Amino acid sequence: MxxxxxxxxxxxxxxxxxxxxxxxxxxxxxxxxxxxxxxxxxxxxxxxxxxxxxxxxxxxxxxxxxxxxxxxxxxxxxxxxxxSSKKERKESKNDIKTLFETELGKLYQCDCLDLLKTMESDSVDIVFADPPFNLNKLYPSRIDDDLKTEQYLSWCENWAYECTRVLKPGGSFFTWNLPKWNTYLSEFLNSILTFRHWISVDIKYSLPVRGRLYPSHYSLLYYCKGEKPNTFHPDRLPMGICPHCYGDLKDYGGYKNKMNPDGINISDVWLDIPPVRHAKYKKRNGSNELSVKLLDRIIEMSSNKGDVVFDPFGGSGTTYVVSELKERKWIGVEVGPINGIIDRFNNIHEDRANLKKIRNDINALIPKKYYKKRVEKGLWTPETFQIKAS
Structure with missing residues (x-):
């Protein structure tokens, strides 16, 4: 330019x-x-x-x-x-077909912009988008992941606008990207949506970086359509407990008696979302994929059973599987191969077991696995202060 x-x-x-x-x-x-x-x-x-x-x-x-x-x-x-003399954009393709379907969701294989042009305005409750990061990676879809800055941002604004169009008033919009790109995209989103949070999600890599600070978080932008979201009920997290001595990892001083037995409020810095590395949980080789824990937290926070979740970049299908397990309707699309997503649904019991394990450790100040040990060692629990009060 x-x-x-x-x-x-x-x-x-x-x-x-x-x-x-x-x-x-x-x-x-x-x-x-x-x-x-x-x-x-x-x-x-x-x-x-x-x-x-x-x-x-x-x-x-x-x-x-x-x-x-x-x-x-x-x-x-x-x-x-x-x-006004410029030509209107081309009409969307009308031959888009559902290639996989469950009782709750439908999966398409095409460019997300082509699918979005067929979707009704104000029809989905959540949009979660994890676009390619423009890092010149080779994707199975063979998309161009090495665009010039203005091309990449223009593309991002196009799909973000269309996603906003199909979002219901009061619906929630999330986009996951590198901080660099979200600084640009936030300026555009601020003009059409209401900013809620810039959520920093810790990434636990130990890569040497020269000439700049070590980048240690992904950016999760959270917006809503309209003045406030229709739904907002975030989970509560357990306090930090040593897995060896079962004592507190943080000194809560004289405020222990005031702590909510259901757990601690979630902040906008998430330190507990692990990268998906273990073969037991990784569903596609050679590419990054999102944690079930991340999507569980987002979907739980901003939707109810029966709500519609839309993810324009299918990837390994984490959004769709978690939506299915949490009884949300979903609409999915992936421009590349979708066999991996279908295989994941065929083995959905694996993600179901993982999700159950994740949810066992939340919405309680002291997780069940530590509670008995703390009592045996004479360490405080929320009931300690209830007994004293009585």
Whole structure:
């Protein structure tokens, strides 16, 4: 975008512009590759040596701050006339077929945007989206996972808009991505949805990273359609307990008697979602997949039995399986092979056992597996303070 605005077409024209302005070619390339708007002296030098104004450069590089947005709003009628001659988007394909179905859900194999165009507005209760991260990974679907920044963000805005359209008023929208991409996407989502939380989910990798801080969390954006969500009943978590001595991992001081026997409030920092590595739980080879625990927490928090869950990026099918087990209706779509998802449903007893194990340890301040040992060792329990009070 930046080089196109300045009519820089090759290395020769880049060097000429660099010499003309006194801005190094390396820094000019940084603005172009990172899709950044120059500021300060660099901006002044560029404007001085071109016929562009600051507003023109912002428009050409798609840098929309509040000042520019206000100008666009004030001139909306004229802009609409300029754009109205553009062709409308193509109609959706009408040959999309259900390739797998249960009593609660349907799975399609196609581009999610094609399916979304066939879906009714205001028809689903939750959207959970885990799109490709644009890290140049090779997916079974052979999709292009190495797009330019503006292409990737434009694509994300397209599916996010369509997902918002099919979301019911009061419905919940979640998207899982790298913090880098969600910083961009949040600006768009803030214009059509109501922000609820930026949830940081800890990732326990130990990879060496040079030149920057070690990235240790995924970003889970949580929005709702309208002023507030229709449903919000998050689980409560157990307090930290040592698995060896069964004592407290945190000093609760004089507040132990005030703690809720059902557990501790969930915060917006989730430290207890493990990556899916063990062969017992991993459902597809060579690719990352989401934890059953993550989807259980999201679906439990923002839906009720019978509600409709939509995930536009099927992957290994975690969203669909957890929805099925929790008696939610679901709509699924995957552009790549879906045999792995179907196999997972054929062996759904494995995920059922895993989910049961996960839910055994929540909504109780002291998990059942530790309760008896704490009593034997004379350690406090919520009942300790009830006895004292009586």
């Amino acid at each position: 930046f080089f196109k605005a300045l009519q820089i077409e090759d290395r020769l024209s880049l060097n000429r512009f660099s010499k003309k302005t006194g801005i190094s070619a390396k820094r000019l390339k940084y603005y172009n590759d990172g899709n950044k708007m120059p500021t300060g002296k660099d901006l002044n030098l560029i404007l001085k040596n071109t016929d562009l104004s600051k507003i023109e450069l912002m428009l050409l590089t798609e840098t929309f701050n509040h000042e520019l947005k206000s100008l666009i709003a004030k001139n909306a009628q004229q802009i609409e006339k300029l754009l």
